[in-house]
Amino acid sequence: MFCCGRGFGRKERGKKQPTWRVFSLKELHAATNNFNYDNKLGEGGFGSVYWGQLWDGSQIAVKRLKVWSNKADMEFAVEVEILARVRHKNLLSLRGYCAEGQERLIVYDYMPNLSLLSHLHGQHSAECLLDWNRRMNIAIGSAEGIAYLHHHATPHIIHRDIKASNVLVDSDFQAQVADFGFAKLIPDGATHVTTRVKGTLGYLAPEYAMLGKASESCDVYSFGILLLELASGKKPIEKLSSTMKRTVTDWALPLACERKFDELADPKLNGKYAEDELKRVVFVALLCAHSRPERRPTMLEVVELLKGESKEKLAQLENDELFKTSQAPEYNDGTSAAEESSDFISEEKDEKQDSK
Ligand SMILES: Nc1ncnc2c1ncn2[C@@H]1O[C@H](COP(=O)(O)OP(=O)(O)OP(=O)(O)O)[C@@H](O)[C@H]1O
Numbered sequence: 001m002f003c004c005g006r007g008f009g010r011k012e013r014g015k016k017q018p019t020w021r022v023f024s025l026k027e028l029h030a031a032t033n034n035f036n037y038d039n040k041l042g043e044g045g046f047g048s049v050y051w052g053q054l055w056d057g058s059q060i061a062v063k064r065l066k067v068w069s070n071k072a073d074m075e076f077a078v079e080v081e082i083l084a085r086v087r088h089k090n091l092l093s094l095r096g097y098c099a100e101g102q103e104r105l106i107v108y109d110y111m112p113n114l115s116l117l118s119h120l121h122g123q124h125s126a127e128c129l130l131d132w133n134r135r136m137n138i139a140i141g142s143a144e145g146i147a148y149l150h151h152h153a154t155p156h157i158i159h160r161d162i163k164a165s166n167v168l169v170d171s172d173f174q175a176q177v178a179d180f181g182f183a184k185l186i187p188d189g190a191t192h193v194t195t196r197v198k199g200t201l202g203y204l205a206p207e208y209a210m211l212g213k214a215s216e217s218c219d220v221y222s223f224g225i226l227l228l229e230l231a232s233g234k235k236p237i238e239k240l241s242s243t244m245k246r247t248v249t250d251w252a253l254p255l256a257c258e259r260k261f262d263e264l265a266d267p268k269l270n271g272k273y274a275e276d277e278l279k280r281v282v283f284v285a286l287l288c289a290h291s292r293p294e295r296r297p298t299m300l301e302v303v304e305l306l307k308g309e310s311k312e313k314l315a316q317l318e319n320d321e322l323f324k325t326s327q328a329p330e331y332n333d334g335t336s337a338a339e340e341s342s343d344f345i346s347e348e349k350d351e352k353q354d355s356k
Pocket residue numbers: 041042043044045046047048049061063092108109110111112114115118161165166168178179
């Protein structure tokens with residue numbers, strides 16, 4: 001089904017040198033000290049991820065499928081297929097894969113600074129390594145990676161699981177968008193695909209959560225939530241009491257309308273941020289997370305707005321109706337008072353493509 005390859009479209013801007021190969025199970029056992037518990041970096045829906053070192057000294061992260069099943073094998077094939085065809089400076093590169101017997105493993109470059117989640121809310125959060133410049137670079141870099149998937153990859157790709165644990169940070173604190181296992185390839189001419197709802201609550205666009213309509217604008221919504229998280233240090237859903245929850249958008253919109261940016265900024269920044277940039281990030285984020293998909297910008301527009309390239313478009317953004325008075329009730333996606341026992345959705349629906 002697969003062979004070692006060099007991807008395609010090598011001439012396109014922003015791409016890295018594509019090279020990947022098939023690894024033997026023996027080589028991966030040697031690299032990870034037999035998948036030693038001490039080498040374990042984390043665990044996701046697919047299985048565990050281990051740190052390893054190859055004979056040439058290079059460091060790798062090996063994702064090992066938990067339990068073999070036809071469904072898991074499909075997800076494995078989707079991730080390998082997608083990773084093999086995309087190469088961009090802000091998308092996590094595939095080093096290779098291994099499929100021997102019932103073992104399925106994916107090999108990536110190791111990201112020494114782990115995920116955005118670990119910096120914002122996890123093991124790195126106390127170190128406060130994410131100053132404002134780094135946050136801005138991560139915001140722009142991850143937007144460029146997603147814009148590449150939406151607008152330059154052929155066929156176009158919807159990620160479907162944009163969230164803080166899927167944005168990894170390399171040694172230069174540049175963003176690497178990861179975890180393409182849920183991604184969907186969009187055939188030419190299709191506006192969206194109706195599909196199984198998969199993703200993480202708090203990041204799910206309302207039309208996707210309710211109707212299973214996946215399109216690029218669902219990723220834009222999730223990216224908006226991620227931007228708010230990056231700027232404010234708040235989680236997508238905050239627990240206010242045992243029965244009440246508040247989404248980060250419900251919290252941020254009234255503050256943005258009142259231009260209270262000092263209250264929106266992550267307290268860990270200690271007031272050290274560029275106010276015009278923070279303002280930009282918050283306005284872009286809230287427009288991305290609009291409940292009506294047609295009001296959301298494209299990822300190409302998001303990149304342009306975050307970079308502040310067009311003063312005219314920034315002025316338009318700031319004067320958007322959304323920021324005139326608090327629109328919280330209309331804007332609300334309905335999750336604020338929801339009672340969820342799990343923050344992960346996996347609901348089967350018929351898969352059908354919808355072209356217009
Ligand atoms: N290339 C990598 N370099 C460093 N750490 C990694 C790498 N890939 C994954 N990790 C770590 O392993 C953890 C598990 O990753 P994985 O993608 O399997 O799951 P997840 O994104 O946390 O959850 P889910 O599968 O539900 O999306 C991540 O949170 C991350 O910290």
